[in-house]
Structures are given as C-alpha cells and as structure tokens.
Amino acid sequence: MTSLSRALTIRLSLLGIVLFTAFIGAVIAFALITEDPAVLRNDVTSQIIQQAVRQPSGTTLQVEKTAGLSRIERTSPSLWYLVSDGRSVVEYAPELRPGLPIDIRLDGPTIAAQMRVGGENPLAFDVVEKDGNRFIVATRGGLPGWDLILTHFLRAIAGSALAISVVFGLLIAGAIAMSVSYIGDRLRSAAEAAAKIDPKAPRGLLPTEETPIELMPLTTALNAALDKIAGNMEVQRRFMNNVAHELRTPLTVMRGRIDALPNDQMRLALTTDVSRLTTIVSSMLQLARLHSTELPFEPLQLNGIARAVLADLAPLILNNGADVALEEEGERRALIEANEPTVRAAIANLVDNALRHAQAKSTILVKVIDGAVVEVADDGVGIAPSDRPQVTEAFNRMSPNSTGAGLGLTIVRDIMAAHGGTLTILGRPGGGTMVRLVFPPRESEGA
Numbered sequence: 001m002t003s004l005s006r007a008l009t010i011r012l013s014l015l016g017i018v019l020f021t022a023f024i025g026a027v028i029a030f031a032l033i034t035e036d037p038a039v040l041r042n043d044v045t046s047q048i049i050q051q052a053v054r055q056p057s058g059t060t061l062q063v064e065k066t067a068g069l070s071r072i073e074r075t076s077p078s079l080w081y082l083v084s085d086g087r088s089v090v091e092y093a094p095e096l097r098p099g100l101p102i103d104i105r106l107d108g109p110t111i112a113a114q115m116r117v118g119g120e121n122p123l124a125f126d127v128v129e130k131d132g133n134r135f136i137v138a139t140r141g142g143l144p145g146w147d148l149i150l151t152h153f154l155r156a157i158a159g160s161a162l163a164i165s166v167v168f169g170l171l172i173a174g175a176i177a178m179s180v181s182y183i184g185d186r187l188r189s190a191a192e193a194a195a196k197i198d199p200k201a202p203r204g205l206l207p208t209e210e211t212p213i214e215l216m217p218l219t220t221a222l223n224a225a226l227d228k229i230a231g232n233m234e235v236q237r238r239f240m241n242n243v244a245h246e247l248r249t250p251l252t253v254m255r256g257r258i259d260a261l262p263n264d265q266m267r268l269a270l271t272t273d274v275s276r277l278t279t280i281v282s283s284m285l286q287l288a289r290l291h292s293t294e295l296p297f298e299p300l301q302l303n304g305i306a307r308a309v310l311a312d313l314a315p316l317i318l319n320n321g322a323d324v325a326l327e328e329e330g331e332r333r334a335l336i337e338a339n340e341p342t343v344r345a346a347i348a349n350l351v352d353n354a355l356r357h358a359q360a361k362s363t364i365l366v367k368v369i370d371g372a373v374v375e376v377a378d379d380g381v382g383i384a385p386s387d388r389p390q391v392t393e394a395f396n397r398m399s400p401n402s403t404g405a406g407l408g409l410t411i412v413r414d415i416m417a418a419h420g421g422t423l424t425i426l427g428r429p430g431g432g433t434m435v436r437l438v439f440p441p442r443e444s445e446g447a
C-alpha cells in the first residue's frame with residue numbers, strides 16, 4: 001500500500017537535495033567565472049603549500065612533499081615558491097624568483113598580511129600563522145588541476161555551506177510537515193464526510209469547497225458515482241414497490257379461485273404456492289416502505305414489545321408445536337429511541353424464522369437484556385460460520401425446502417441499520433443459531 005505522506009516526503013526531500021546541490025554548484029561556477037584564472041591558481045597553490053609546511057617545536061622549517069604539492073611541481077614548469085619563518089628559508093626554483101613590487105624582508109615577517117599582485121604572471125604573497133608560528137608563503141606560476149581547485153573551493157565554503165544546509169534543511173522539513181498536514185487534513189475531512197453518507201441514499205455529498213485542486217477530479221468522480229448508485233437504488237426501490245402493489249390484487253383473486261376448487265389435493269398444493277408468493281410480495285412491500293420513508297422514532301420499552309410480539313404469534317407457535325420461552329435480564333424499564341412497527345416486525349421475523357428452522361418439539365428462547373438487546377435462539381441445525389455473512393442477503397434461503405421468501409433476515413438487517421443498531425448471527429454450543437439485535441442507548445434528555 002502506497003503512503004501519500006511518505007511519497008510526498010521523499011519527493012520534497014529529493015527536491016531539496018537537488019536545489020541545494022544546484023545552489024552550491026552555482027556559487028562555485030560564479031566564483032570560477034569571475035575570478036582571474038592566474039590569481040585563482042596562485043591561491044590554490046598557496047593553500048597547498050601552507051598545508052605542506054611542517055615545523056615541530058624546536059626544529060627547522062620544512063615543506064613536506066605532499067601528493068598535491070608534488071603534482072603541482074611536476075605539472076608547473078614556471079612554479080616558484082618560498083616559505084620563511086624569519087630564521088630559515090625554504091625556496092623552490094630560486095632561479096625563478098620574481099622581482100618584488102615592495103621592499104620586504106623575506107627572511108623575517110613582521111605582520112600578518114595577504115597580497116595579490118596581478119599582471120601577466122601574478123604573485124601571491126601570504127603571511128600566515130600555523131601551529132603558533134608565523135611564516136611567509138609566496139608563490140607564482142603554479143598550475144593546479146581542476147580537481148585541486150574544486151577541493152579548495154569546497155573547503156573554503158564548507159562552513160557557510162553547512163550553515164546554509166542546516167537552515168535549508170529546516171525549511172524543507174517545515175514545508176514537508178505543513179504540506180503533509182494540510183493534505184492529511186483535507187483527506188480526513190473527505191473521509192469523515194464519506195463516513196456520514198447514508199447507505200440508503202448515497203448521494204454525492206463529498207465536500208468540494210475546501211478540496212485541493214489536485215484532489216478535485218477524484219472528489220468529483222466519487223460524487224458522480226455516488227449519484228449514479230443512488231439513482232439505480234431508487235429505480236430498484238420503485239420497481240419493487242410497483243411490482244409488489246401490482247401483484248397483490250391478482251394474488252388475492254387467485255387465492256379466492258383456488259379456494260373454490262373441488263380437488264382437495266390440488267387446492268392444498270396451489271394454496272401453499274400462493275401463500276409463498278404472498279409472503280414474497282408482502283416482504284418486498286415492507287422493504288420498499290422501509291427504504292423510501294423516514295421512520296418516526298419515540299421512546300419505547302423493548303421488554304414490553306417482545307412480550308406483545310410473542311402474544312401475537314401465540315397461534316403460530318402453537319400450530320408449530322414448539323416451546324417458546326421469554327427471559328428478561330437486567331433493567332426492564334430502560335427505554336430506547338425506536339420505531340415501534342419496525343421493531344415489532346424485526347422480532348417477529350426472527351421468531352418466525354426460528355420456527356421455520358426448528359426441529360420437532362424444539363425450544364425457542366427469546367431473551368431481552370437491559371432493555372436494549374434482544375436474542376432469539378433455536379436448537380435447529382444451525383448455520384455454518386462461512387455461510388453467516390450471506391444469510392442476510394435478499395432471497396437467500398438456507399434450505400431448498402424452506403417456504404420462506406428469503407427476505408426475513410434482510411428486513412431485520414435493514415431495520416437495525418435504520419436504528420443505528422447491529423445484527424449478529426452466532427452459533428450455540430449445543431447446536432442451533434442465536435440472532436442478537438443490539439439497539440443503541442437512548443440519549444439522556446439533558447444531552
């Protein structure tokens with residue numbers, strides 16, 4: 001998975017390195033272009049000679065033949081240099097000593113100074129201090145290579161370059177932090193807006209006012225896709241609602257004609273088929289209404305609703321020969337904010353589903369916990385864990401012999417979603433299935 005923050009940090013860091021390198025290169029190029037080449041060569045030669053000077057305490061002055069100095073001596077036929085500390089003199093190619101433009105003793109420096117005398121063959125004259133000693137370095141005619149000249153410049157600007165690099169690095173780090181924070185905030189705002197979109201009406205609601213221009217195509221495309229999805233969902237809802245309404249009357253007429261058939265066996269078979277069709281149509285209508293209207297909520301006692309649903313289903317329970325028990329745990333007078341008809345339908349669907357899949361003379365347990373949780377458990381064959389995610393999908397019947405429409409748990413799922421609650425399908429240790437409905441706690445009056 002690609003991290004936008006990491007990618008942006010790497011790119012800005014590389015850009016900073018490139019800009020800093022270009023800046024240093026520009027400084028060196030400017031110095032090389034504006035500096036007199038002969039004076040520049042003398043400066044570099046003088047620096048290399050100064051680095052080669054050795055004078056340990058109590059010893060005579062020496063100039064060590066370093067690699068750089070030896071190289072200049074080999075490549076510079078007109079090279080002359082002199083080093084003096086006032087007591088001794090080390091001179092290279094004395095026959096090439098130039099005439100000095102001022103009267104100064106080469107065997108005894110008096111002041112620290114630096115002098116450049118131009119012309120066709122310029123002279124570099126430096127009075128420097130090293131290891132507590134003061135000495136003169138004078139030279140002309142040196143021809144150092146460009147690598148030595150570049151090294152000289154890099155050493156000369158090392159301190160300034162380090163300070164600039166620290167400041168530049170801090171600026172780049174600040175720019176990276178601000179950029180990453182800004183983009184992160186914009187993405188989080190879009191993510192929060194996306195999380196608030198109603199799954200039942202996913203219209204394009206991602207904000208575009210504060211969206212960066214770079215993210216605008218993505219936001220616009222997502223909004224357009226959400227609008228298309230919402231439009232398709234609306235078409236499907238209207239189709240289901242229209243089909244269900246159109247089928248109700250023909251099914252009622254068909255049921256009346258079937259009841260008039262003289263053949264008992266045929267009448268029973270057709271009645272079963274029409275009952276199943278009627279169940280499907282009723283479930284489709286219920287789903288259509290659930291998705292197309294805003295449910296009115298009111299404070300309700302879940303315990304009382306569960307008792308009322310079981311009382312309404314008593315004839316169906318007796319007809320199935322099953323035992324249904326109601327248990328109430330915890331706070332019984334607690335209230336939830338809910339829509340009573342849909343809550344009753346959810347509990348009724350769960351009990352009806354349990355009756356359909358229960359074994360002969362089985363026990364179905366309905367439990368209400370703290371006035372906000374309902375559990376309906378049966379001792380049937382159960383549902384495999386791998387099949388549980390698909391159970392709530394529309395028209396999904398777990399058994400080919402089931403007489404249901406395959407919409408019961410779909411309706412319960414959508415009812416719980418409308419209430420902001422959860423539906424969980426679990427297995428039981430002794431076999432069977434338990435379906436748990438959890439309603440959100442009711443907000444207090446003062447909140």
